[in-house]
Amino acid sequence: MSALRNLVFKAIRYAGLPFLFREMYQRKQVTIVMFHDPAPEAAEAAFLYLAKKYNIIGLDDYLEARRGSRRLPEKALIITLDDGHAGNRALLPVLEKHKIPVTIFLCAGIVGTNRRYWFKHKDPAISTEALKQVSNREKLQRLAAVGFTPDREFPAPQALDAAQIHELKPYVNFQSHTVFHPCLPKCSEAEAREEIFQSKQLLELKYGLHINALAYPNGDYSDRDARLVEAAGYDCAISVDYGFNTLTTDPFRLKRLSIDDTDNPDAVCVKAAGVWTLLMNLAGKRRTSGNMEVLKQPALAIT
Numbered sequence: 001m002s003a004l005r006n007l008v009f010k011a012i013r014y015a016g017l018p019f020l021f022r023e024m025y026q027r028k029q030v031t032i033v034m035f036h037d038p039a040p041e042a043a044e045a046a047f048l049y050l051a052k053k054y055n056i057i058g059l060d061d062y063l064e065a066r067r068g069s070r071r072l073p074e075k076a077l078i079i080t081l082d083d084g085h086a087g088n089r090a091l092l093p094v095l096e097k098h099k100i101p102v103t104i105f106l107c108a109g110i111v112g113t114n115r116r117y118w119f120k121h122k123d124p125a126i127s128t129e130a131l132k133q134v135s136n137r138e139k140l141q142r143l144a145a146v147g148f149t150p151d152r153e154f155p156a157p158q159a160l161d162a163a164q165i166h167e168l169k170p171y172v173n174f175q176s177h178t179v180f181h182p183c184l185p186k187c188s189e190a191e192a193r194e195e196i197f198q199s200k201q202l203l204e205l206k207y208g209l210h211i212n213a214l215a216y217p218n219g220d221y222s223d224r225d226a227r228l229v230e231a232a233g234y235d236c237a238i239s240v241d242y243g244f245n246t247l248t249t250d251p252f253r254l255k256r257l258s259i260d261d262t263d264n265p266d267a268v269c270v271k272a273a274g275v276w277t278l279l280m281n282l283a284g285k286r287r288t289s290g291n292m293e294v295l296k297q298p299a300l301a302i303t
């Protein structure tokens with residue numbers, strides 16, 4: 001991060017805004033934060049900061065509380081990581097040492113293979129942001145034209161392999177992030193259904209996991225996608241809509257705050273309290289998604 005950016009986060013932190021948000025909004029609500037592929041040192045610093053200011057709970061603890069079989073602590077916070085990047089294996093010593101529960105959302109068609117995430121395929125002829133705006137079918141056609149197909153195997157893996165998933169399993173709640181990480185609202189009904197239903201079946205069958213949650217790729221979903229997730233037998237789905245959750249928040253539209261993988265504790269402090277996204281939204285960096293306009297995270301870095 002740049003020195004100026006660091007200074008901005010420090011100023012917001014020590015001006016007391018995150019403290020106010022924690023006391024006013026987060027005390028009685030459940031905060032969910034999202035990382036992707038943090039280095040172990042950055043993850044350890046971020047997780048330890050969060051553990052100091054919040055009560056870290058597992059996603060399953062929250063689901064149990066919704067069913068009435070558990071009480072949640074105040075300032076409950078759930079840590080999630082999206083995509084199932086191979087780098088997540090390096091977090092094992094951190095998770096083992098500090099016993100911090102995390103949920104990792106896996107792309108069922110990419111983990112355990114040498115296939116790649118489409119959004120990591122860089123070619124001068126394509127723009128990742130532009131590809132998020134077109135139909136899934138057109139996106140796949142444009143990617144195929146530059147040598148990428150979802151089932152093409154490359155020399156090295158980008159995602160966790162089967163052995164790594166089994167190693168991490170005692171410390172990680174693995175859940176679904178669809179099969180190939182499409183923008184669900186840009187999929188046909190058949191495509192969305194396959195991505196949502198098949199990812200649950202694949203992960204349960206291949207890795208013996210109990211899949212009850214799905215994180216929408218890019219946080220994007222439509223009413224149809226939320227209905228499909230429920231029909232597939234999931235208990236909840238997580239977006240990147242701005243805000244915090246209660247026991248009565250729509251379980252298929254859970255809210256989540258984004259934290260960058262390289263953020264230092266000042267930035268983690270400001271973002272986990274919901275202050276950063278709110279300031280960004282007030283500054284006009286609002287984006288539209290699905291069929292509704294909601295306060296969203298800045299689009300950058302959301303995968």
Ligand SMILES: [Zn+2]
Nearest residue numbers: 082083218303
């Ligand atoms: Zn993702």
